[in-house]
Amino acid sequence: MFRRALLLAVAVAAAALLVPAALAARVHVRVEGKTRTIFGPTAPLVEGGANALSALDAASVAGEFYYHLTQASFGAYVDQIGLYPAGAQAGWVFKVNGASPPVGADQVALKDGDSVLWYWAEFGPAGGPPTLALRRTTGSCYRVLAQNDAGVATPARGAVLRVDGRVRRTTGGRGCVGRHRGLVRATMTGAVRSNALP
Numbered sequence: 001m002f003r004r005a006l007l008l009a010v011a012v013a014a015a016a017l018l019v020p021a022a023l024a025a026r027v028h029v030r031v032e033g034k035t036r037t038i039f040g041p042t043a044p045l046v047e048g049g050a051n052a053l054s055a056l057d058a059a060s061v062a063g064e065f066y067y068h069l070t071q072a073s074f075g076a077y078v079d080q081i082g083l084y085p086a087g088a089q090a091g092w093v094f095k096v097n098g099a100s101p102p103v104g105a106d107q108v109a110l111k112d113g114d115s116v117l118w119y120w121a122e123f124g125p126a127g128g129p130p131t132l133a134l135r136r137t138t139g140s141c142y143r144v145l146a147q148n149d150a151g152v153a154t155p156a157r158g159a160v161l162r163v164d165g166r167v168r169r170t171t172g173g174r175g176c177v178g179r180h181r182g183l184v185r186a187t188m189t190g191a192v193r194s195n196a197l198p
Contacts, residue, residue: 024048025110029059032119032131032192034084039063041183041196043115052094053078053105055116075104081118090122095131099151119192132156132194134186141176144186144194159188 027049031039039059046062049055056078060067068080078094079086086092094105095117101108110116121128130146133153137143144156155173162168163177163184170186177184183196 024050024054024058025112025114027055027110027113028115029055030115030117030195031056031059031063031065031081032117033082034120037193037196038065038082041185043117043195049110049114049116051106051110052096052101052108052116052118055110056081056094056105056118059118076106077104078118081120084120089124090120092118093121093128094118095147095149095151097151098131098133098147098153100149117192121192129191130156131192132159132186132188134184134194134197136197137174139176140178140180141174142170142184142186142197144170144173144175144188146173146188146191156186156188156191159186159191159194161186 024047026045026047028043029040029046030043046055046058048058056067065082067078069076070079078092081092096108097115117131130148133145133147135143142161144159145153146156147153157173159170159173160167161170161175161177161184163180164182168175168177183198185196186194
């Protein structure tokens, strides 16, 4: 009898450990800091993204970077990633699949393949900055989109492509870089830098 009870207790404990892993999704994560990419320029898949906050936690383990949570009346929020703590008009925000959810990071349920972007934002009268998304069109040509908080994407007019120490201007958010070895990124004044592509 004791042996059966012990085996049952072990089975229940093992099942309890497996449930959180089963609920966690494999999601793409990227963290863009104030001056540089902190984690995942190519937005790699990480295991453990049950929500946007747990995705950040999984990325911090994989990338060995620091983040900090503060408890407030509305719940926990990320007040620092890497070197920079949030300030009066700047702080850390996130998007899921290109849009800013109207709830806290721990309230956004993720599914396999979702994309989570955490980034440093400075807020002004018009709100926060757009985020850039880089897409390959053909060969060594790319399209740069600027996404607002609702996830609406428009051509990133004024964006430049950066690769191998070179800068290429885009026309209407489109440009080609020619032969290259490194990763291609897009930047634009007043916007969060893009993901990186080969």
